[in-house]
Structures are given as C-alpha cells and as structure tokens.
Amino acid sequence: MAMVQPQSTKYRVLASHLGMLAFIAIVLFPLLMVISISFRSGNFASGSLLPQNPSLEHWYLAFGLPYTGEDGVTTQPPFPVLLWLWNSIKVAVVSSVLILALSTTSAYAFARMRFAGKGAVLKSMLIFQMFPPVLSLVALYALFDQIGNHVSWLGLNTHGAVIVASLGGMALHIWTIKGYFDSIDRSLEEAAIVDGATTWQAFRYILLPLSVPILVVVFILAFIMTIMEYPMASVLLVDTDKLTLAVGAQQYLYEQNYLWGDFAAAAVLSGLPITLIFLYCQKWIVGGLTAGGVKG
C-alpha cells in the first residue's frame, strides 16, 4: 500500500518488532541453554549462557569416546547414543520406505479407480487415524508377543516389530498423496491406456514421475514421525542396545542418575540433524500437514 501511514503505525511496527524479538528470545532460551550446558564441565555446573571455561567432556562421551579430565579421572560414555541414533535412523528409513511404497499404491487406487466401498474405507481411515496407538498398547504387546513365539525377528524387543507396527499409521499419508494425485490431470494416463498401457504401467511410468515432490514430502514426514515415535517403541524395545533415541534419551535424567551435561551434548548431537532436515523441508511439510490431513 502506497498510502501515507499515520504516525502511530510507526510505533506499532516498532512495538511489534520488539515484542517478537523478546518472544523469540524466550522461546530460544531453552535451546540455547542446552547448547551452552553441553560445553560446561561436570553434570551439575551452573553458569552464564556463554560458558566461562568450555570443556568438550560431554561431547566426547556423546560420541562414545572415553574422556580423561584434568584430574586424570577417565569417564566412560554412559549410554551408546550413536548406536541409538543409528537404531532410530535404521527403523525410520525402513518404515518410511515401506510406508511410502504402500501408501502410494493405495492412494493411486483411491484417486483413480472405482471400486466397492471406496468412500467408506477412506472415511473410516480418517476416523481410525485419530485413535492413538498408546491406548491399545496392551493388545499390540500381546500381538507381538504371539508373533514373536513363531517368527523371532518380528517379536518383542526387535526392530522388526517397531517397523511393522508403524505401518498402522498410513492413513494420513494416503490422504496426502491422494490429494496430490487428484490435482494431476488424468488425461495423460488415459491416453497411455488407450495406447495399450496397463493400469500398472500408467501408474508406474506416468503418474509416479509426475509426483516425485509429494513422495519426497511423505517420505520425510514418515521419517520424522517414526524417529519421534515414543509409546510403541518404549513398550516393544527392552535391551539398551536395541533402544531408539526417543526411548533411550530419557535415561539420562533419572532421579538417581542425573546426567544433565551428558544429556545436553547427546540432545544437541542427535536433535540437530533432525531439526535441520525439518527446517530445510518445512515448506513442503507444512503444506502436506495442513492440506493433506484434513481437506475441507
């Protein structure tokens, strides 16, 4: 607007800037604090935001290296953080690939084919995705206990179980991909089918190459969601070297064994990559979250 603004607007703008900066300072305080704490020596040290005598002790431990302090005492890393991170990534990558493959094919059927019960299935998927799996943990536990008696790599305390269990949450992704498919003109596929392509070929060679952006979004979304999954992994996984990061990280802050500094370094080390991925992809993720989930 090229209008002349009243004097009061200037102050309002200034006030808004100041207000937002103050708010951001409060919001960022915990995050900056953790970074600062990860460089302090000892687990109970206090001090200012910029550590006076920075130490890399917690970072050594977070990377799984024993640390020898100035007093000559060697500390062993308390928990295998890198192993947990690796477990998390392994589980998340495999589940995201499976989720992507299965929800893309289903979304294709929902977007392009006519069949009995389509509307009912789509609607009930929306309803069932609101039921949190934490409420049926007893049943899931019993289910994997039973399966594990016969198929050992899918039983309790295996990554297979966590991966397979994540396949229950595909409804959101199916809706997201279906929404994208709906927005692509179907005449190209129809032309291909007229030329003798099968339905599968029309899907594989025409629709899929056009949908790469949404597939990337869904992959990242599924990846982040599985990395952050806590309740199911906390019940299904037991051994320390099997845990995912989300389940293992809390062990730093037990009342009896309070490792605040070590936690800070591990948190920054493991949280940073996920945060950066999220920030980098935020434009697409936000679009997927707001448009795909509930399209009104």
Added chain:
Amino acid sequence: MDDNLPPPPETVATYGPTTMITETLSSPGIESRHFMIRAFLKWGALAALVGMSLYLILALYAQREFVFAMLFLVLTASAVMVFFNRKLYAHRYIFPAIAGMGLFVIFPLMYTIGIGFTNYSASNLLSFGQVQENLLSRTYQSEAVRYDYELYKTNAGYIVHLKGKHQNLTSAPMELEAGETTAPVLPLSGQPRGEALGIRDIIQLRELLAKVTLITEDGRELSQASLRSFAAIHPQFSQHDNGSLTDNQSGTTYFPDHETGFYRSADGETLSPGWTVNIGWDNYLKVVSDPTIRGPFFQIFVWTLSFAVATVIFTLALGLLLANLLQWDQIRGKGFYRTMLILPYAVPAFISILVFKGLFNQNFGEINLVLEGLFGLRPDWFSDPALARTMILIVNTWLGYPYMMLLCMGLLQAIPKDLYEASAMDGAGPVSNLFNITLPLIIKPLMPLLIASFAFNFNNFVLIALLTGGAPDIIGASTPAGTTDLLVSYTYRIAFQDSGQNFGLAAAIATAIFLVVGALSLVNLKLSKIKV
C-alpha cells in the same frame, strides 16, 4: 527363429524399414518371457507369504491362541481372495495399507475393548489350560525319602553316591556340564571308584547338580534337596475327574472357580497363578464404585479435559497473534521471524520435553537459577500439583504454538485484503478487525483442526511420560495415579508400571477414551465436509 533375430548391423543401415518389422516381430517373444518371469516371481512371493502365514496360523492354533489364529486366518484369506480374483483388481492396490491398519489399529482396538471385560492382569495372565499345566508340573521334595550323598570324580564323569539307612545307591558316571542329566542309581556295597570331592567343590557344582535327576530301580525320581542330600520328587498336585486339584503335601483340595479365575479351596485359599476369565462389567463398575479408583479417575479426567482445552486456547491465541504480525505488510524480515518462530516445532519433541525437564529441575535447573537471581524464588515444579500443571501448560504451549501459527498463516492469506481496507476507512483498529473480520472468517475452516488438536492433546502421552511421569502422586489411590496424569498416561501406568499390571482395568479406561475420541472424530468428519 530366424525372423526373431535382429538383422546384422549393415542391413540396419541399408534397410531401415526392415528393422522396424523385425523389431515388432521380435518384441512379443521377449515381452512374454518377461511377463512369465514376473508372473512367476509374483505368484512365488505370494505363495511363500501364504505358506508362512499358514504355518503361523497352525502354530497359534496348536497353542490354543484362537483369537490370534483367527486374525491371521482372516488376513490370509482376504489376501488370497484379493490377489486371485480379477474383479478385485483395484483392491490389490489398497490391500497392504488396509491390512496394516486392520492389524495394527483396528484389531488392537477391538482386542483392547475385549480385554476390558476380563480380569487379564499379572495375577491372571495365562489361560485355564496353561494354569492347569503349570500347577500339575509342580513338584515337591519328600521329607521321608531323603539320602545324604557324596560326589566322586572319575575319568568318565561324576558319580553321585547316596547313603541310605539300609543300602547305598550309586549312579552311573554323568557329564554334569551337559545340562539336564538323568541317571539311574543302583545298589552298591562298598565305595565307588574315583576321588571323593569336598564340600567346596560341591558348592561350585551345585547349580549343575540341581539339574540332575536320579532314577531308582523302582522308578522313583530323586533330585538335589540341599548341599548334602538328595530327596524323592513328588508331584505337588493330583487332578481329580471333576477338575479339582489336591495338594499332595497338605491334603487341601482346590476347585477351579471360573468366576474369579483362581483355584480355590473350601476355606477360600487361592492358588496362583490364576487364569483369565470374563468378568463382565466389573472393571467399569470398579471405576464408578471403588473410591480409591473413582476419586483419582475423576480428578484425572477433569485435568485431562482442562489441559486439552487450555492447550488449544493458549496455542491458538499465541499462534493467531504471531500469524497476524507476520502477515502485516509493514513488518520486515519475515523469513527470519518465521524460521525462528517455528523452531520449537522443528526440534524433535522427545528432546525438547527432556530439555525442559532438566531446565525446570528444582535444584540444578536453569529456570530456578534465573528466578532465584531475579526474585529469590525457587518453585518446586515437580512436587507441587499446581506448579507441575502450570509447567506442563507452559511446555505444551511452547511445543504447540508453531503449528497453530502455520495453520493461521495459511488461513489468513485466504482473507481478501479489501475487507481490511474497508474497515480502515471506517477507522477500525486491529482489535475490532480481529473480532469482526478475521475470527469469523477463519473459525469455520479452523474448527476441524482445533478439534483434531484437542483430541491429540487429550491423548498427549509423550509429554506427560517424559516430563513428569504423572508426578506428584495422588494420595489414597490404589492404582498408580498422579495429579498431572492424563487419562492415557494413567492407563499406561496401570498396565505397564504398576506391579499388579492390571491390563483389564487399563483396557476398560482405554475403551472409555476410545468413545471420546470416536465421538470427536465423527464430529470432525461432519464439520470438515470431506468429499470422497
């Protein structure tokens, strides 16, 4: 055959059209071979999968796990139906996703509702058959038939030499390291060969000796009773035709009570373990009538509701305000603000919640250090119920406002700008703009998202589990219950944290939550007017 071969290169160069013809001739052969390989792979994979699940079904059936056997039977049957019936071609695409949902969402939901009507818990974990088997396999060692023994080491293995009142018995040499060992014992006069071991060696070998069963000539079984003696083993219980069990040691008779799932004697004594039985609405009645459960349950229910409502209001208010500021033309540096403001959303929640747990710590937490420096206060965030709840709301608002902000930014863009210009003409300020233009226009598309957010926070298990774990505890509760527990974390604690592991009660409460969530999602479906 010759027609199918591609022509030599010179011919291609000279006679272009010929290549075209030979190509069209040759392609069907190659394609059908491809097709055959693919079909072979496809059916092979399907057959392997069906074979695997048939094995699983049979194994489950053999173990009398009928519900699970049925589940996999239904799943396999529908897979076969979908993949063999050409009419269900479209269903092939959706089958894996639907099966995944059925197996990991719908079946657990049904199963949980079912468990809600049983006494499934740590004390009633097994089925009736498994309990019978367990009890009948128990043994006790006789006081009457008891032998002192000596252990001899020979080249062939260890020999147990039992000293009876009338005669001595000696076993054949045994390899103790092999684990479970059975050996016959025969009468022997005089000393066995080999070197007698002292008590110190016997102590070292005692775990291996515990696995030894000796069988006498008349078929009686003996096992190690103490470091110095072996005694005869008797079955603890003997079963009668009417299903009752008699304890051979005490002579008490126990009758199976299928109402409570325990073997019960005439004077009310029960045997553990018990088995799982259907107890109807008892779990629900317990929630309503037992004051040690009713009190905490309603307290937690009210807190859950207020927590979810407060979270939605706080995050929405903050998110809307920030979104409005970010939409304002006069503000520069929007990209910077936006990135900074969604940072809490980008950090994985399980990390930021734990960060807050540390920052709020009463003794070492940075927040209390700041408060003490400024006001001389050191609030006890984790032991005082009101403070703990305040902390939870602060943390959850921090976690949740970026999502609301992003939603509002999307919706605000859809509002036509000239509305604001018109109101500016009329001299309206930002507040009246908000209530007269912005809110009425965005509330309708926002409503389903707010309900979804309410439902999510109603069940925000991760926040409570990682931040307070429900603490501080409610006094006088018979189940683990905390003042900051939400209904979900309450059911989780009843099922997995309590020593009682009362799965039945937990499932009953979970069923109640299912009803709430189900109602919410139906309302949501109506409101968002989804077209499929």
